[in-house]
Amino acid sequence: MEEGNKQSAGITTTSITGLIVVIVVSFITLILINYFTLRVMSGVRAYLYGESQYSKGEKDASQNLLTFINSGDISDWNGYKENINIPNGDRRAREALIVDGSIDSIRQGLLQGGNHESDIDNMIWLFSNFETSSLMREPIESWRRGDSLIRQKEMVASKIKSAVDGGTIAQEKSQLTEELRVNMVQLTIEEKKFSTLLGNAARVITSYLFVANVVLTLIIIGVVSLYIFKLLKKLNEKNLDLELANKELDRLVYTISHDLRSPISSMMGLVGLAQREKEMSQMSTYLDMMEQTLKKQESFVKETIEMSRENRRDVQKEIVDLSQMLDHIISLHKHMPDAQGIRFTIDVGVYRIFTDKHRLQVILSNLVSNAIKYHDPAKDDRFISVSTGSYMDKVKIEVSDNGIGIETHDQNKVFEMFYMSKEHGKGSGLGLYIVNEMARKIGGEVEVKSTPGEGSTFSVILNK
Numbered sequence: 001m002e003e004g005n006k007q008s009a010g011i012t013t014t015s016i017t018g019l020i021v022v023i024v025v026s027f028i029t030l031i032l033i034n035y036f037t038l039r040v041m042s043g044v045r046a047y048l049y050g051e052s053q054y055s056k057g058e059k060d061a062s063q064n065l066l067t068f069i070n071s072g073d074i075s076d077w078n079g080y081k082e083n084i085n086i087p088n089g090d091r092r093a094r095e096a097l098i099v100d101g102s103i104d105s106i107r108q109g110l111l112q113g114g115n116h117e118s119d120i121d122n123m124i125w126l127f128s129n130f131e132t133s134s135l136m137r138e139p140i141e142s143w144r145r146g147d148s149l150i151r152q153k154e155m156v157a158s159k160i161k162s163a164v165d166g167g168t169i170a171q172e173k174s175q176l177t178e179e180l181r182v183n184m185v186q187l188t189i190e191e192k193k194f195s196t197l198l199g200n201a202a203r204v205i206t207s208y209l210f211v212a213n214v215v216l217t218l219i220i221i222g223v224v225s226l227y228i229f230k231l232l233k234k235l236n237e238k239n240l241d242l243e244l245a246n247k248e249l250d251r252l253v254y255t256i257s258h259d260l261r262s263p264i265s266s267m268m269g270l271v272g273l274a275q276r277e278k279e280m281s282q283m284s285t286y287l288d289m290m291e292q293t294l295k296k297q298e299s300f301v302k303e304t305i306e307m308s309r310e311n312r313r314d315v316q317k318e319i320v321d322l323s324q325m326l327d328h329i330i331s332l333h334k335h336m337p338d339a340q341g342i343r344f345t346i347d348v349g350v351y352r353i354f355t356d357k358h359r360l361q362v363i364l365s366n367l368v369s370n371a372i373k374y375h376d377p378a379k380d381d382r383f384i385s386v387s388t389g390s391y392m393d394k395v396k397i398e399v400s401d402n403g404i405g406i407e408t409h410d411q412n413k414v415f416e417m418f419y420m421s422k423e424h425g426k427g428s429g430l431g432l433y434i435v436n437e438m439a440r441k442i443g444g445e446v447e448v449k450s451t452p453g454e455g456s457t458f459s460v461i462l463n464k
Contacts, residue, residue, distance in 0.1 A: 022227055026220040033216060037209040043126030044202040046119035047139075048195060050090060053114030055191045057086025058150065062184050065157055069173055072164045080157060084150070089113035091147040094140070097127045135201040139194055146190040153183050315442055320357045322388050322397070323348045329365050330386070339372045342382045349389035355462055359438045363446075364397065366431045367458050371401040374456075395462050402455035411448055435460075 064080035067073070089112025096105045103124070110120050130136040156179045163169040163176065323346075330344050353360075364386070371384045384401045406414060415436040432446075435458075439446045443463055450456035 022223060023220075026216075026223070030213070030216060030220070033209065033213055037206070037213070039122055039125060040205050040209065041202065042119070043122040044198060044205075046115060046123045047126070047198055049119070050110070050113055050115045050123070051191060051195055051198070054087045054090050054146070055188075057083045057114065058153070058187055058191070059184070061087075061157075062153070062180060065153075065160055065180055066177070068164065069160055069169060069177060072169065077161060077164075084154065084157070085112060086114050087147070087150045090115075090143075091150060094143055094147065097124070097131070130201075130205075135204055139197040139201060142190050142194040142197055146187060146194060149183055149187045149190060153180070153187070156180050156183060315356050316358070317354055317442075318357055320353050320355055320360060321351065322353060323351055325357075325361060325364070326386050326388075329361065329368055332365070333368050333372060336372060338375070342372065342375055342384055345383065345385040347385065347387040349387065350395050350464075351388075353395050353462060353464060355444075356442045359442050360460075360462075363435050363438050363460055364399065366435045367399040367460070370431055370458075371399055371403060371456070375401065375403045376453075376455075391461055393464065395464055397460040397462070398457055399460075400455065400457040405452040405454055406448070406450035406456055407452050411450055414448060415446065 061080045061083035064076050064083060068076035068080060089109045091109075093106050093109030093113060096102070096109060106124055107120050110123060111117065115123065127136075127140075131140065156176060159172070160169070160176050160180075163172045169176075326346050326348065330346065333339055334342070334344050368384060368386070375382050375384075379402060382402060384399070387398050387400075389396055389398075414432045417430065417433045436446050439460055439462070445461050447459045447461065448456060449459075
């Protein structure tokens with residue numbers, strides 16, 4: 001009972017530990033996905049803010065140039081140079097990101113572009129991780145085209161500066177203004193396109209991550225629910241096993257107390273008779289009776305201990321050579337005093353099986369021993385045959401004899417603990433119970449067919 005409690009507690013502890021591991025791993029995964037989602041959104045937001053700074057710097061620079069064309073004031077030119085540095089900073093950052101430039105160069109370029117210091121890491125991370133994806137490829141290409149138009153603006157600005165310095169601005173004013181206007185229009189288109197494409201990419205990435213969150217959450221709920229269901233099922237099975245074990249323990253205690261007292265009472269009675277006996281010749285009879293009582297009690301104790309030990313031992317499966325095992329079992333039993341005159345035969349149809357070797361040997365040894373114990377001494381040709389063969393997709397091992405047989409009303413009870421036939425109560429009532437329990441332990445079953453006065457066949461059916 002204590003061993004059962006320890007095993008149950010061990011299984012419960014292991015199961016709870018496993019469940020905790022599943023929950024912890026699942027939540028860590030969820031946290032990582034949500035962290036990933038937040039970082040993507042932060043990166044996208046930073047780029048959209050950066051685009052507004054890029055667009056504002058470009059438009060302010062264009063306005064400075066238009067004013068400079070009309071005023072020729074150097075302060076307007078200086079204003080242009082200051083504002084054009086904003087998109088140029090973003091350009092330098094993009095070029096450094098593409099060629100895996102130094103972090104310092106990228107950071108300086110993004111800061112020059114008017115981006116906030118706290119957004120820099122997320123912008124670098126988003127670009128590095130999604131640069132080659134189809135979602136980010138188009139926004140980055142639009143950014144590249146915008147940078148190319150910024151270079152064109154700088155070329156127009158150089159022409160304007162040269163015309164102002166050379167005094168030809170009046171003649172070139174119209175043409176330069178038109179070139180600047182066209183450039184502004186094209187840049188406005190690319191800036192809007194960049195914002196639109198980046199917004200679309202953000203929405204798609206967000207939807208993907210949302211779906212991943214939902215799917216993972218459902219998987220977690222499903223796995224945890226399944227794990228809890230299996231845990232509860234396992235605990236329920238263990239509770240049923242413990243309940244059955246408690247019932248068997250109560251029965252075992254009651255029966256053992258009865259079966260232990262009975263031979264003690266017999267021995268006490270025989271001792272009393274021997275003490276009062278005057279004839280020494282009669283003493284030999286009393287001693288023989290005592291010996292038989294003690295042998296029966298010794299057999300009962302051995303079988304009880306074996307049953308208790310086997311119930312605690314784990315199933316250990318291996319490939320078993322049935323021919324070799326049966327030869328060994330027969331050789332151990334055919335020289336027993338009760339086996340004299342019995343003919344043993346072995347017919348092996350299936351040679352190997354994957355099962356618990358020790359338990360199978362105990363099962364077959366008990367069945368052969370039982371057949372010897374209940375042989376019919378009145379018959380001239382007494383035999384015990386053991387055979388193996390296929391039974392559907394299983395292996396059937398049969399132990400047959402032409403002994404005294406089993407009465408019909410006893411055949412449904414022979415596998416019960418401590419059951420003994422009133423007509424032939426030779427054993428302890430544990431042998432066939434142990435056979436049945438061990439067969440069940442290794443995933444098999446035992447069947448019996450018997451005709452009183454003709455013999456019995458016990459069939460052990462196991463998985464291959």
